[in-house]
Amino acid sequence: MARLQIRNLEKTYANTFKAVHGINLDVNDGEFMVLVGPSGCAKSTTLRMIAGLESISGGDVVIGDRVVNRLQPGARGIAMVFQNYALYPHMKVRKNLSFGLRLQGASKAEIERKTNDVARILEIEELLDRLPKQLSGGQAQRVALGRALIKEPEVFLFDEPLSNLDAKLRASMRVRITDLHKRLKQEGMSSTVIYVTHDQTEAMTMGDRICVMKDGHIMQVADPKTLYDRPANAFVAGFIGSPEMNLIDGRLDGNQFHIGDQALSLPDELMARLQEPAGHVTLGIRPQHLRVGAEHGLKAHVTGAEFMGHEVVLHLSVADARLVAVLPAADYVDLERETAVTLNLDPGKAHVFDQSGENISLSQLH
């Protein structure tokens, strides 16, 4: 049983570049925590500091009750799955799985039993006598997963484990990993997971909670629904959700939101939530929450349409801003380029961000 705590964790490289800026994160026992963010946001560096593969410049990593800063990776009670599998090329799958146990001096019987158990769980029994080069990407990733599982660690660390797989395999491995996590949890085994990805779909579908990072800072930690419905700032709002949220810069005057030479009357419900209702702000509205063809609202021009089968992605321009709206396919009528439409927004779903990017419309949002 292990809880993981990160306290004021910092990473400064020898060239004085500061990659991680004193972050704090608590991961509960058995929780599936996803670290997500764009490239260079230091999510992998953070994971590698937890693993002990990267030195810690400041702060503490606590696993269970132990500060593990100075412990070797092998003594931290962690197991890690790497992006490119990192299987030992000269060892057969069986030896790859049991390498850690052999180093610990486990008995032959125990090694045999655990190897077979893990192979059964991951359905890799028929691969045990193959070399890594004889495995497909999906099989190799299952073996890598097995190598982590066999150690029965306190915390599992995943470093973009699905990035090298094709889309279809990625989807099935996603389910396999989440199922495995649930199973470990049900069986009362340690199942705390830190999972690094740049793919927000993975983050949203797998994580109990998601930690969104940017430039070595944590932007928000929340469950997927909260993250989607109540983004703490414009970065999270733009990063989570597909297509990404429309962020429209403008000026707020009373309940009038000015964009270019147009003005949109913001709904009372939204105005009631605002903490500082004036000045330069960014209006955030998800493509799914834009209403096209309203009586009043912003005048927009259609610049393109993508028919996806179940929905239509409409590209629009309003003054200088480019917006995206997603409509159900049933509402789709063949719109020509440059067709003028009127846009309005779903009052309960819009957000307003101040100039620093903070969401100032969260207070009463449900």
Next chain:
Amino acid sequence: MSTPDTALTPASPTRVIILNPEDRRAERLSAFVRYTLLIVVGFIMLYPLLWLIGASFKSNAEIFNSIGFIPQEPTLDGYRKGWETSTPYTFGRFFWNTFLIILPKTVFTVISCALVAYGFARFEFRFKKLLFASLIATLLLPNVVTRVPQYILFRDLGWLDTYLPLWVPSAFAGDAFFVFMLVQFLRAIPRDMEEAARVDGANSFQTLIYIVVPMLIPALISVALFQFMWTMNDFLGPLIYLSSVESFPVSLALKLSIDTTEAFDWNRILAMSVLALLPALVVFFIAQRYFIEGISVGGVKG
């Protein structure tokens, strides 16, 4: 409809080119010219070796009478008498001496260079850049510059007329070229496997033994082969440090046959030269695959 000289088979992923008769003739002529040229140049390059082998089966008189390499009256006289030498020892003794130098030198070179290269390629430590630069600098240093101080050092250690001066420097990664080669090879290998091993609980030394060395094997075989051949061919080292005939390696023994008799028999020397060539050739052909893999990966991806 395909064009007259090329056609594409639509279902096949590879392009099939069908040549018309004129093109086929030109292609054949071109191949003929290329192969002839290569064979002629190859023959010229190999001729001294062929002559050496042929002449070793000739009588001493015939060697100077004909330029061809095929002996008119083949004889094993050169081999028989050459093997006996003009010293109390046979050539077998000199081969054994060579082996006594090569074995520790090769083994210790592989071990020490792998250790040092692992250090340079995988660890951060103070003055690493300076130390690596010094290592490379020793590569550029002419060998003769260090001969005298080395000789004095080994003399003071009482190592003259022993094999120690010939292999002990190699046991401390004295061959900068090999260290450099292995460092380049290691740089081309991703670190993930080693990190996975560390997460699995291996310390640095276990990671080296269980993970790095198996991945380095092609490069280590190249190192061993190079060292084997260079040591086999080394003449100056034994000449400087060894003075008793009983401890001479093959390279010195060959010269010995020229020194000791005034009118020496060339066929004996040539016969023993052929034998001296054999070990290196045999070892090279056995390990050729690894050897080429080792130097190409190390060299290209560095």
